[in-house]
Amino acid sequence: MRPLPKVRPGEIKALDFDEIIDVRSPAEFIEDYIPGALNLPVLSDSERAQVGTVYNTASPFEARRLGAGLVSANIACHLSGDLSGKDKDFRPLIYCWRGGERSTALATVLSAVGWQPHLLDGGYKAYRTFVRQSLVSVLEGAPPFRVIAGLTGSGKTWLLKQLDQLGVQVIDLEAIAGHRGSALGQEPCQNQPTQKRFENLLFERLSGLDLTKPIYVESESSRIGCLQIPDRLWSQMKAAPVIEISVPRQARTNYLLNTYPHFTDNSGLLLERLEPIRRLQSKELFAQWEDFITREDYVSFVDSILEHHYDPAYRRSRKKTYMQAQAELGMDGITTADLDGVARDIIKLEPSASTGCEAVN
Numbered sequence: 001m002r003p004l005p006k007v008r009p010g011e012i013k014a015l016d017f018d019e020i021i022d023v024r025s026p027a028e029f030i031e032d033y034i035p036g037a038l039n040l041p042v043l044s045d046s047e048r049a050q051v052g053t054v055y056n057t058a059s060p061f062e063a064r065r066l067g068a069g070l071v072s073a074n075i076a077c078h079l080s081g082d083l084s085g086k087d088k089d090f091r092p093l094i095y096c097w098r099g100g101e102r103s104t105a106l107a108t109v110l111s112a113v114g115w116q117p118h119l120l121d122g123g124y125k126a127y128r129t130f131v132r133q134s135l136v137s138v139l140e141g142a143p144p145f146r147v148i149a150g151l152t153g154s155g156k157t158w159l160l161k162q163l164d165q166l167g168v169q170v171i172d173l174e175a176i177a178g179h180r181g182s183a184l185g186q187e188p189c190q191n192q193p194t195q196k197r198f199e200n201l202l203f204e205r206l207s208g209l210d211l212t213k214p215i216y217v218e219s220e221s222s223r224i225g226c227l228q229i230p231d232r233l234w235s236q237m238k239a240a241p242v243i244e245i246s247v248p249r250q251a252r253t254n255y256l257l258n259t260y261p262h263f264t265d266n267s268g269l270l271l272e273r274l275e276p277i278r279r280l281q282s283k284e285l286f287a288q289w290e291d292f293i294t295r296e297d298y299v300s301f302v303d304s305i306l307e308h309h310y311d312p313a314y315r316r317s318r319k320k321t322y323m324q325a326q327a328e329l330g331m332d333g334i335t336t337a338d339l340d341g342v343a344r345d346i347i348k349l350e351p352s353a354s355t356g357c358e359a360v361n
Contacts, residue, residue, distance in 0.1 A: 004107050006121040007093060009130035017118065019092040023102045024124065032196040034095070034120075034127055035204050040078045042071045042102045071105050078106070079113075091116040099123035128196065135203045139232040143211040147237055147322060148346075149219035150245035152182065152310040153252030153259075153302075155334040156218045159245065162336075162343040163216055169209050170216045176201045179225030181218075182310070184273050186225060188262040198227045214350055219322060237322075243346055244325035247334060249311075253302045255334040267293050277309060 007015060012034070022029050022037040025048045029039040043051065047070045055063035083090075092110065096102035099122045107117040120127065148156050157180075160170045178192045179185050186192075193201065209215060219242070222234050229237070247255075263270040270293055278286050285308055292301035329345055331338040 002111075004104065004111060005118045006099075007118050008121050009127040010134075012093065012120075012127075015093070015118075017093040018086075018090055021092050021094045021106070022124070023094060023096050023106050028097065028124075031194050032124075032128070032200055034124070035200070037095075038082065040082055040106070042074050042096075042106055043067065044074075047074075067101075071102070075106055075109050079109070083110075086115065088114060089116070091118070093118050093120055095120035095123045095127070097123050098125050128200075131200050131203050135199060135206070135230060136232060138203070138206050138211065139230070139236060141211055142236060143206070143209075144214045145236055145240040146214050146216045146346075147219050147240045147242045148216055148245060149242050149318060149322060149325065150247065151249075151252065151314050152306060153256045153334075154245045154247045155255055155331070155339060156245060158334065159339050159343060160216060160218060162339045163346065166340075166343055166347065168216060168343075168347060169213055171202070171205055171209075173202075173217060173220055173224060173229065176205065177224040177227045179227070181220055181224045183277050184260065184263065184270075186273070188269075192225050192227055195227055199230060202230070202233070216346075219318070221317060221321075239323065241326045242322050242324070243349070244328045245342065246328060246330040248332065249303060249306055251331070251333045252306060253299060256302050256306075257298055264296075264298050267296070281309065 012020070020034050020037040022033050022039050023042045024039070025041050025043055025045045026039060027045045029037075029041070033039070051063050051067045051070070054066050090110075092115070094103045094107045094110075094117050099120055103119055103123060107119055110117040122129075148159055150156050157172065157174060160172050164170045174181050174185075176193075177198055178187055178190050180187065192198075217237060217240075220229065220237070222229055257264065263273075271290065274286075274289065281289075285304075289301055289305060292298070292304065327346075327349055329342050331342055
């Protein structure tokens with residue numbers, strides 16, 4: 001049998017494989033994986049633990065014998081399952097943790113079938129090193145970031161979506177992080193990705209952009225939920241031109257009530273998520289918030305928490321974190337028409353042959 005061909009992490013996209021197969025256990029896969037990969041584990045989580053126990057308590061030989069049987073049975077299941085419909089020209093990339101026995105086992109069987117499997121040289125570990133180094137390299141090139149800033153509830157995330165629809169490059173860090181970036185920002189029924197996964201998704205997004213053209217991001221703190229924005233990106237965001245969006249508090253209150261229905265539908269969840277804020281406010285004010293929520297007076301609650309917590313916190317953070325605004329744009333409300341108008345005004349701030357407008361710099 002001919003040697004199995006190996007691929008370096010930086011070659012994956014260019015080689016356009018029919019499938020990327022991750023043979024690691026489900027627990028390893030959940031932590032992070034190559035974008036688009038299919039998890040076909042050759043050992044389950046419990047089987048992997050079982051083999052490790054035998055290795056440590058009996059002998060490496062007994063562990064290999066046990067593992068071989070388990071791996072063979074799992075590969076047989078994959079051949080009759082996910083791989084059963086593949087044609088004779090099937091050309092997958094296969095990887096495990098370090099490009100060792102697990103990926104080689106599946107690739108050897110697929111090669112014997114007549115398919116054209118390739119191995120990822122160094123496995124996921126090499127891919128992770130590639131992403132980490134590439135992310136640093138991309139950011140060292142100082143892509144032209146632009147920061148959309150504004151008080152909580154100003155529709156910044158929606159504005160990014162509007163810019164994206166108009167063909168402008170954006171990175172929605174909160175969407176990648178699975179969190180809206182505040183004490184109440186955890187998405188319902190959704191866990192945040194791991195830090196590794198967050199960085200890999202961020203690199204994937206950056207690698208698909210033209211790094212010579214403006215890239216718009218929302219103003220954030222250095223952490224989004226439990227995830228840390230990579231230091232180099234954070235430094236560039238703080239040094240980037242800022243466009244400040246101004247919206248009346250009443251409009252922001254209405255917007256937030258429409259955006260966070262899971263709280264108005266579940267007062268218990270809202271009170272639970274408020275607990276970390278309790279120590280930051282007076283007992284009297286927090287008791288008033290609890291009273292608003294108990295009486296389902298959510299308009300008064302949101303207006304008050306904006307006035308007394310979010311707006312002061314934003315102003316303090318804004319002053320010490322980001323540059324002075326290079327442009328200030330206002331909206332009376334947060335509707336599709338309002339956002340479209342502001343998005344087009346933002347685009348006009350950039351130099352272009354078509355508009356000849358003054359640049360934000």
